[in-house]
Amino acid sequence: MSLTNHETQSAVKEIVVLSFRDGEPPTFEVKQADFEHLAAVWTTGFPAIPVPVESARRNFVTPIDSAAARIARMDLHLLKPLVALLAIVNPIGAIPFFLHFTQNLTREQRRRTVRVASIASFTVIATSAIAGLQIIEFFGITIASFQVGGGLLLLVSSMNMLNAQQAESRGSDVGDGQAKADAGDSIAIVPLTIPLLTGPATISTMVIYADKTRTLLEHAVLVGYGVVIGVATFASFAAAGRIAKLLGRTGINVMTRLMGLILAAMAVELLSDGLTKLFPALAGGVPH
Numbered sequence: 001m002s003l004t005n006h007e008t009q010s011a012v013k014e015i016v017v018l019s020f021r022d023g024e025p026p027t028f029e030v031k032q033a034d035f036e037h038l039a040a041v042w043t044t045g046f047p048a049i050p051v052p053v054e055s056a057r058r059n060f061v062t063p064i065d066s067a068a069a070r071i072a073r074m075d076l077h078l079l080k081p082l083v084a085l086l087a088i089v090n091p092i093g094a095i096p097f098f099l100h101f102t103q104n105l106t107r108e109q110r111r112r113t114v115r116v117a118s119i120a121s122f123t124v125i126a127t128s129a130i131a132g133l134q135i136i137e138f139f140g141i142t143i144a145s146f147q148v149g150g151g152l153l154l155l156v157s158s159m160n161m162l163n164a165q166q167a168e169s170r171g172s173d174v175g176d177g178q179a180k181a182d183a184g185d186s187i188a189i190v191p192l193t194i195p196l197l198t199g200p201a202t203i204s205t206m207v208i209y210a211d212k213t214r215t216l217l218e219h220a221v222l223v224g225y226g227v228v229i230g231v232a233t234f235a236s237f238a239a240a241g242r243i244a245k246l247l248g249r250t251g252i253n254v255m256t257r258l259m260g261l262i263l264a265a266m267a268v269e270l271l272s273d274g275l276t277k278l279f280p281a282l283a284g285g286v287p288h
Contacts, residue, residue: 078218081209082225084266087259088157088205089121089197089229091236093166093252095244097196098237101187111238116188117197118234124198125206125226129219132207143211147274150204154267157201161260164253166196197233208270 098117102110136146160166206222213219236243247255276283 077212078221080266081205081222082228083262084154084205084209085125085202085225085229086232087161087263087266088154088201089233090161090166090256090259091197091229091233092243092247093161093256093259094192094196095236095240095252096249097166098192098240099244101192113186113188113192114234114237116186117192117237118230120189120193121197121233122226122230124194124202125229126223128203128206129210129222129226132203133210136207143208144274144277146204147208147270148278150201150208151267151269151271151274153201153204154263154270158260158264158267161256161263164256166256 098113102113105113133143136143210219210222213222244252
C-alpha cells in the first residue's frame with residue numbers, strides 16, 4: 001500500500017505540530033492522540049520524518065516513561081533501609097570485637113558463634129519489620145513520635161561511629177562479653193548480636209521504614225534485607241582473620257567513620273520527617 005502526496009501531508013499535519021519561538025530554533029511536538037496513527041503510517045512504507053528525537057521526548061511522555069519513573073523512585077526508596085542497616089550493623093566494624101571474644105574458643109565453637117550471630121541478626125531485623133508497627137501501636141505510640149525518637153537514636157549511634165566505635169556498643173559491652181567467653185557461655189547473642197550488631201537503632205530503623213511500605217512486596221523486601229544482613233554477618237565473621245589482616249585496624253576505623261557519616265545524614269532526614277508530621281507549621285520552612 002502506498003500513500004498519495006495529499007494523504008501524506010494530511011497525516012503529517014495531524015501528527016506533528018511545528019512551533020516557533022523568538023530567538024529559538026523550531027521544535028516539533030508529537031500529539032499523544034495521534035501517536036498510534038504515526039506508527040501505522042510508518043509501517044506502510046512512508047519514509048522517516050525528520051523529527052528531532054530529543055525535542056519529541058521533551059514534549060511527549062508515554063505511560064511507559066511514567067511507570068519507569070515510578071519504579072525508579074520505588075527502588076530508591078527501598079534501598080534506603082538497606083543502606084541504613086549496613087551502616088548500623090556494620091559487620092566489618094564488629095570484626096575486632098568478634099576476634100577479641102573468640103580468641104580462646106576452638107574452631108568449632110567459633111563456627112557455631114558465627115552461625116548463631118548471623119541467624120540472630122536476621123531474626124531481630126525480620127521481627128522488627130513484621131511486628132514492629134503492631135508493637136508501637138499497642139503502646140499507643142504514633143509513628144511520627146517514633147521517627148523523632150528513632151532519628152535521635154540513629155544520630156547518637158552515628159556519633160559513636162564517627163569516633164570509630166560500633167553504633168550500638170557501650171564501654172562495658174567488651175568487658176561483659178569477655179567475662180562470658182571466659183565462663184564458657186555463648187557470646188553470639190549477647191553481646192555480639194545484641195547490642196553490638198543489632199539493637200534499638202536497628203529496630204527503630206526497621207519500624208520506621210516498615211511504616212513507609214505500601215505493598216506486601218515492599219514489606220517482603222524489608223524482611224529480605226534481614227537475610228542480606230545475616231549473610232553479610234556470616235561472611236564477615238567467617239573471614240574475620242583475613243579481613244583484619246587486609247584492612248588493619250586503621251582501615252576498619254576509616255570504614256566505620258564513613259558509615260557513621262552516611263548514618264548521620266539519614267538520621268537527620270528521619271528527624272525532619274517526624275518533626276514536620278508532629279508540627280506541620282515547620283513544613284513551610286523546610287526546603288523542597
